[in-house]
Amino acid sequence: MTGQSAGAPTRRPTRQQLAVAAALGQTEDFVSAQQLHARLRGDGNPIGLATVYRCLAALAAVGRLDVLRTDDGEAVYRQCSTDHHHHLVCRICGRTVEVAGPTVESWAESVAREHGFRDVRHTIEIVGTCATC
Amino acid sequence: MTGQSAGAPTRRPTRQQLAVAAALGQTEDFVSAQQLHARLRGDGNPIGLATVYRCLAALAAVGRLDVLRTDDGEAVYRQCSTDHHHHLVCRICGRTVEVAGPTVESWAESVAREHGFRDVRHTIEIVGTCATC
DNA sequence: ACGGAAATGAGAATCATTGTCAACCCGCGG
């Protein structure tokens, strides 16, 4: 109980960690660790794959990232935005529309509470065929 | 139109497929392909791991199984009830509660239509910490 | 029963993720 128990055991700052954080800050889309690694290197930012995983894990542990799994099991990460929303994706052309709705938010919240669940998070993805496809 | 000709290319029935279906019918819990494989063999029911995966994929394709991913990316399957629903999962003990709500269904539908999307599907996962954890 | 197509199974191959461990770097004490 003593010591710096409270909050995040601050990680020692390094170039790599900043790079990862910066890269995540440049997009609102979900990216996989592999993609992020490739992107960083592409931007002339040398970093090891294992380090990318470690940074992502660290950020996720502190709750700064949203993590979800694609259908084929790959983990994808996104910087938690203060502005919570979901995506409507076209299964043909990939067009993505951001949608937000208090309706679904409160529904999820109430459903969870109703069953005694705490610290609730949710993942919602709506997939369809867009008007032009 | 004419029977199920257009839809599901009916799979040729075999002992293995029946065994997999039967095993899935014996439990309400989610099981991984590996677990199912072990269980089947344990019950003196010889079957190849690849076949288990194939059967599961086939069943899931026809919509007879609910599939979801554990935090570590492993796919788990469960025979699903005929009705559409979603899952409330405990991030600690894995306890799963089925939830259904016209609220969220119509919300998803309207949001999609509002943007001109057709043939809409959605994925919703609510994760939290259950009362006993 | 016969023949061809579908299904199976053992093992190899794939691929994201994690573990290993020596080299490296950052902040602090001297």
Next chain:
DNA sequence: CCGCGGGTTGACAATGATTCTCATTTCCGT
């Protein structure tokens, strides 16, 4: 300012679920 200790990194090996390969077996219509 300089050197040390321990957190951090990175190349590579290891893991483990899932998929692929292909020879063999099984099912089904004829």
